Amino acid sequence: xxxGDGGPGRRRTSQATPLGEPVRAAGVVLxxxxxxxxxxxxxxxxxxxxxxxxxxxKLDPGEHTIVAAVRECExxxxxxxxxxxxxxxQEYLAFGQRKTVDYWAATxxxxxxxxxxxxxDEVAWMSVDEACGRLTYPRDAELVRLAAATPATSPLxxxxxxxxxxxxxxxxxxxxxxxxxxLGKDQARALVPILGAFGAESVHSSDTVRCRDTVRRxxxxxxxxxxxxxxxxxxxxxEHPRRTAxxxxxxxxxxxxxxxCSHRPVLPTxxxxxAGLRITGPLDLEPRLPPGGFLVIHRSFxxxxxxxxxxxxxxAS
Numbered sequence: 001x002x003x004g005d006g007g008p009g010r011r012r013t014s015q016a017t018p019l020g021e022p023v024r025a026a027g028v029v030l031x032x033x034x035x036x037x038x039x040x041x042x043x044x045x046x047x048x049x050x051x052x053x054x055x056x057x058k059l060d061p062g063e064h065t066i067v068a069a070v071r072e073c074e075x076x077x078x079x080x081x082x083x084x085x086x087x088x089x090q091e092y093l094a095f096g097q098r099k100t101v102d103y104w105a106a107t108x109x110x111x112x113x114x115x116x117x118x119x120x121d122e123v124a125w126m127s128v129d130e131a132c133g134r135l136t137y138p139r140d141a142e143l144v145r146l147a148a149a150t151p152a153t154s155p156l157x158x159x160x161x162x163x164x165x166x167x168x169x170x171x172x173x174x175x176x177x178x179x180x181x182x183l184g185k186d187q188a189r190a191l192v193p194i195l196g197a198f199g200a201e202s203v204h205s206s207d208t209v210r211c212r213d214t215v216r217r218x219x220x221x222x223x224x225x226x227x228x229x230x231x232x233x234x235x236x237x238x239e240h241p242r243r244t245a246x247x248x249x250x251x252x253x254x255x256x257x258x259x260x261c262s263h264r265p266v267l268p269t270x271x272x273x274x275a276g277l278r279i280t281g282p283l284d285l286e287p288r289l290p291p292g293g294f295l296v297i298h299r300s301f302x303x304x305x306x307x308x309x310x311x312x313x314x315x316a317s
Contacts, residue, residue: 022091022098026069027056028081028106029147032125041131041144044076045122051136054143056101064190065102066315070197073106077123078114081106082199084153085298085311087143105147109199151300153310155198156252158270159261159294162187162317164210176208176233184214187292187317192218194317195259198296204251205261206233214292215261232262232270241269248273255301264289271295278308285312292317 030042043052057072059065066083073081087103114123126134128148132141162184170178180188195218203219205211207228219226230236231247248270251260262270271287274297289295293316299307 022100023058023094024065025056025058025099025101026065026072026103027054027101028069028073028083028104029054029087029143030073030077030079030081030106030108031147032108034127036127038128039148040125041128041148042077042079043124043126043131043134044120045124046119047121048118052134053136054103054140056103064194064315064317066197067193069102069104069106070193074112076120078112080109080112081197082109083197084155085147085150086313087147090139090143092139103143105150151310153298153300154255154257154307155200156258156260156297156299157195157198157200157294158267158274158297159191159214159259160264160267160289160291161206161208161211161214161261162191163291176235178208178210180210180213184210184291188214188217190317191215191292192221194315196221198257200257200259202254202256203227203259203261204229204232206230206236206263206266208233208263211261211263215259218259229260229262232260232266234263234265237263237266237269245269245273249276252277252297252299253306255299255307274309274312277306280308280310283309283312284314286314289314290316 031039034040044055045052055073055076059068069083070081073079084105084107087105090101090103092099116122128144131144135141163181164184165178165181167175172178201222203215203224204227205215207230212226215226229247231240231244237244244266251258252274267287267289271285275285296313297309298311300310301307
């Protein structure tokens with residue numbers, strides 16, 4: 001299947017894509033509540049292509065796909081989205097070149113101003129049925145129906161701390177004070193827009209310097225504090241592994257969007273607690289993550305119940 005996506009009218013140009021590698025893009029199915037029986041979805045009309053589409057666009061060089069999805073939605077609609085569950089990645093041909101588009105269901109975060117331009121001349125909110133009938137490409141309609149049928153979720157982002165000084169190179173006597181490297185500080189900066197894309201509003205961290213410094217910038221960006229979690233440190237885990245598991249379960253049952261930063265040796269136990277919840281379908285719960293890597297656990301809450309895990313994402317920072 002092919003379409004005119006990726007043709008003239010882009011506001012930016014991306015680096016040339018090596019032969020055989022797909023063009024990468026990201027976008028959202030943006031939903032809002034309505035007074036009718038179901039949600040409304042935002043569509044964009046692209047004047048030069050004369051089509052109705054979902055907000056999406058190519059990744060800038062070095063840009064994280066999560067950040068690109070938020071940026072493209074904001075540029076094309078004036079609305080900054082909050083990402084929800086991931087949707088199936090689309091793969092197709094655009095002007096003879098392979099293209100992959102990562103999608104998320106999303107809700108309205110903040111609303112700016114939309115100004116028609118030579119790329120997008122109209123943004124329209126429609127019912128799901130109306131949107132599916134208006135969309136130019138059937139694959140987009142499939143995503144809309146899937147997103148609209150997905151229950152509301154709240155993310156818990158389980159993060160391994162960013163790159164830290166090696167133990168062998170650290171002269172201090174207290175390993176809890178071992179700092180981030182220059183690379184780790186760069187990873188911490190890069191995490192700020194990524195964590196913000198999911199609307200994380202409560203920040204929890206092992207009480208070590210390397211964990212706290214991984215999330216401190218993000219906490220500052222949202223005007224929050226970093227909540228120390230001694231039970232999620234390596235020392236806390238080695239002394240009381242059951243306490244670590246119990247604390248993780250309590251965090252999983254907190255319905256707020258959370259960030260939880262811990263250590264490589266502790267992650268298998270934390271993931272084991274996640275695996276003990278109700279889970280819909282096969283999910284990737286492999287605990288091994290690179291420094292600054294994270295899992296996004298999308299939880300659905302019923303009244304008085306432990307959450308159900310609807311989706312899990314795995315990313316590097």
